[in-house]
Amino acid sequence: MDLFTVQEKLRALLRERIALGATQRQIAEALDIEQAHVSRFLNGRGNFRIATLNQLFRYLGIDLEDLISVEEMLKRVPRLDYADSDYADIPVLKGKLGPGHAFPPEGRIEGYRAFLRSFVREFHRPVLIAVGAKEEAMIPSIQPLDLVLLDTDPAKRKAPRLDRIYAVSLEGGAGLRHCALAGNSLVLVAENSRWRESKATEISLEERDILSVVRGEVVWVGREV
Numbered sequence: 464m465d466l467f468t469v470q471e472k473l474r475a476l477l478r479e480r481i482a483l484g485a486t487q488r489q490i491a492e493a494l495d496i497e498q499a500h501v502s503r504f505l506n507g508r509g510n511f512r513i514a515t516l517n518q519l520f521r522y523l524g525i526d527l528e529d530l531i532s533v534e535e536m537l538k539r540v541p542r543l544d545y546a547d548s549d550y551a552d553i554p555v556l557k558g559k560l561g562p563g564h565a566f567p568p569e570g571r572i573e574g575y576r577a578f579l580r581s582f583v584r585e586f587h588r589p590v591l592i593a594v595g596a597k598e599e600a601m602i603p604s605i606q607p608l609d610l611v612l613l614d615t616d617p618a619k620r621k622a623p624r625l626d627r628i629y630a631v632s633l634e635g636g637a638g639l640r641h642c643a644l645a646g647n648s649l650v651l652v653a654e655n656s657r658w659r660e661s662k663a664t665e666i667s668l669e670e671r672d673i674l675s676v677v678r679g680e681v682v683w684v685g686r687e688v
Contacts, residue, residue: 472530479565494518550577561595566637587616600653601639613679620677628681
């Protein structure tokens, strides 16, 4: 991975951290640089020096491997050999879906689960993510601590259907919602009528890429019984 790609991935993660409530001033203080430098970096008008990048890694609580794509990580992490079987390994991302949790970086993998090839072959880069203990938006369909399989097909994420459930990146953290487009906005609907934020909300897409919000369609739910 070249330095330009590293900077771009870190820029995206830093924007997510700001969406969760961090300020440019706080980031500048943590990195021991001027706030103007943070602003230029976020706007794509400048890059950080190596020393500052190292500080940024520490601030975000990640390392270089967390920026590696799923495809590259699949080449590096030992897996069970299902080459001659009906099963395929699906990566489990390290992280949670829920309030206070940013959507896990795609390169951070904590393990694998075996699925039938006949089931997962129709999905684009499927990944598994655990639902956090406080993610209650989609009860009863999806419970806290469930494991969800996401189809990350960009075409499906750009045209979400209200009858489907999606993993989304929100200001308060990653979560699960029904989604649909309404003009230049994305409508988000929770299923749990007793949840404190059960009312439908809208996110403007005029200056935001829908793919940065809708991260994948839930196509399977696993639950311990």
